[in-house]
Amino acid sequence: xxxxxxxxxxxxxxxxxxxxxxxxxxxxxxxxxxxxxxxxxxxxxxxxxxxxxxxxxxxxxxxxxxxxxxxxxxxxxxxxxxxxxxxxxxxxxxxxxxxxxxxxxxxxxxxxxxxxxxxxxxxxxxxxxxxxxxxxxxxxxxxxxxxxxxxxxxxxxxxxxxxxxxxxxxxxxxxxxxxxxx
Numbered sequence: 268x269x270x271x272x273x274x275x276x277x278x279x280x281x282x283x284x285x286x287x288x289x290x291x292x293x294x295x296x297x298x299x300x301x302x303x304x305x306x307x308x309x310x311x312x313x314x315x316x317x318x319x320x321x322x323x324x325x326x327x328x329x330x331x332x333x334x335x336x337x338x339x340x341x342x343x344x345x346x347x348x349x350x351x352x353x354x355x356x357x358x359x360x361x362x363x364x365x366x367x368x369x370x371x372x373x374x375x376x377x378x379x380x381x382x383x384x385x386x387x388x389x390x391x392x393x394x395x396x397x398x399x400x401x402x403x404x405x406x407x408x409x410x411x412x413x414x415x416x417x418x419x420x421x422x423x424x425x426x427x428x429x430x431x432x433x434x435x436x437x438x439x440x441x442x443x444x445x446x447x448x449x
Contacts, residue, residue, distance in 0.1 A: 289351035289437065291317055291326045294341065296357035296367050297417060301332040308419040309356035316426050317354075320434070333358050338370035346374070346407040351437050353410060354426070357417030359402040367414050368401045375405030375412055382413055382432060386425040393424070400425075409440045 295310035307330055314326050327350075331337055338358070345353050358367030372378075382404035390397030400421070402414030413429065415422040 289324060289441075290349055291321070291324055291352045292345045292350045292354070293317070293326060293328045294338075294345075294353065294355045295328075295330045295417070296333055296338060296355055297330065298332045298364060300357075301330050309415070309417050309422040312419045312423045313354055313356055313415065313426055316423060316430065320430055333364035333366060335366035335370045335373075338367055339373045342371065342374040342407070342412060346410040346412075350410050351441060352433065353412045354415055355413070356415045356422045359400045359414050359416055361399055361401070365401070368403045371403050371405065371412055371414055375403075375407050378403065378405040379411065379436070380404070382429050382436075385432070386415075386428050389428045390421070390424055394421070397421070397425075406440055409442070411436055411440055 293310050293313045295307045297305065297307065299305035300307040310328055310330065314328060317324065317326055327345075329341070331341060338355070342353060342355075355367050355371070358365045358370075380403075383400075383402050386402065387397050387400055390400070397416075400416050402416065402425075404411070404413040406412070411433070413433075415425045
């Protein structure tokens with residue numbers, strides 16, 4: 268995915284029944300990364316985890332500044348562009364420019380609070396600062412949007428916590444009726 272500071276996103280439609288054929292997107296939200304002052308490590312770490320789980324899935328990436336309107340616009344574009352899963356990394360803390368959860372709430376139709384709760388609860392077992400994350404998760408149509416922390420470690424650990432849930436969640440959100448036997 269090509270995303271610049273103006274929010275232009277090339278989102279071609281991808282229609283398929285299998286997760287491997289679905290479009291995923293990873294957006295890093297960081298003023299410093301978007302200006303080239305800092306190297307993005309969280310976004311590539313998230314992509315690497317997704318690739319291990321779904322090696323054939325198309326994953327688009329982008330870097331945006333901490334701009335609530337631009338984040339919301341880009342999330343909407345990705346969901347209209349048939350993304351099945353959109354993960355953001357960054358902008359979930361207590362800083363004055365951390366506005367990713369607010370942008371996400373403007374976009375989603377329904378919240379999926381269990382994903383964010385699981386990341387905080389299990390993340391806090393190894394890092395007490397996980398409790399300070401304000402990340403949210405929810406659905407825009409059939410697309411799942413999840414806010415991950417902006418640090419490489421926080422993004423990796425949080426995604427690892429919910430990866431087992433995402434496969435089923437993506438299938439059900441896309442209209443699948445199969446429920447796990449356990």
